[in-house]
Amino acid sequence: MIALSATTSLKSGFDLCPPLAQFKLMNPFIKKLLWLSHEIGREDRHLAILGEGNTSADAGDGTFWIKASGGNLAALAEEDLTPVRFDAIAASLDDTTLDDSGVREVLLASRSDANAKLPSVETFMHAVCLQEGGAQWIGHCHPVSVLQILCSRQGAAPFLQHVFPDEIVVCGRHLGVVPYIDPGIELARAVRSELRRFREEYGGTPKVILLVNHGPVALGQSEREVLNILLMLDKWARILVGNFALGGPEFLPEKNSTRIDTRPDEHYRRAQIAAQQ
């Protein structure tokens, strides 16, 4: 009798949770992208609310998956992700004649699954970051902490120097910066120019691009690295805001920042942090 009721309650509990059962059967790549989206969208983190922000990842087969337009990161489901062909986006990136409806046509035509939803308007920017930015995973959001600075008269300037070691280890020695540009294809072209300038100046790719009056983009090699970058950037921004309230930040000397960036033990620590699950 006891055994029967235990079985019954287990079965009915399972029946009540079909989304959980579905999640277990899901393709691991999609599962990771949904995990990243949910983590960024968590209400207590104040990184994104409502339809803000977007996530994407390179599937390694000429396509990348990105949040569909209007989706809510915190509650994103598999059907809110759209597979997009890189070649279709790259072919339109330099077409300056495209108006809003033309952009929408390109976005619809770029889907590798005709039943998938319209991809985010930031699809062009994600394609650029995944291809020219050398990233495998991307997270973009509108954190309260970071926007307190990016929307102030200071703009991105406070992030061009460092105040504590871990933000160098996780967010990188140098950050990319793009002034405010209308979101969409024009912003993607500006991000591409910044990635090229960055490569020329520093010989690599940034882990963070700050879009002034808009929000950060995190470029990672794993879904975990993207979340780590955004969490550390959020902490960095909150520290800076506190510093400005107490007479201004005491920035680390450039030579100390460069030293932290190049120390072998910090390279080891960086790899350990990136591998954390």
Ligand SMILES: [Zn+2]
């Ligand atoms: Zn945005």
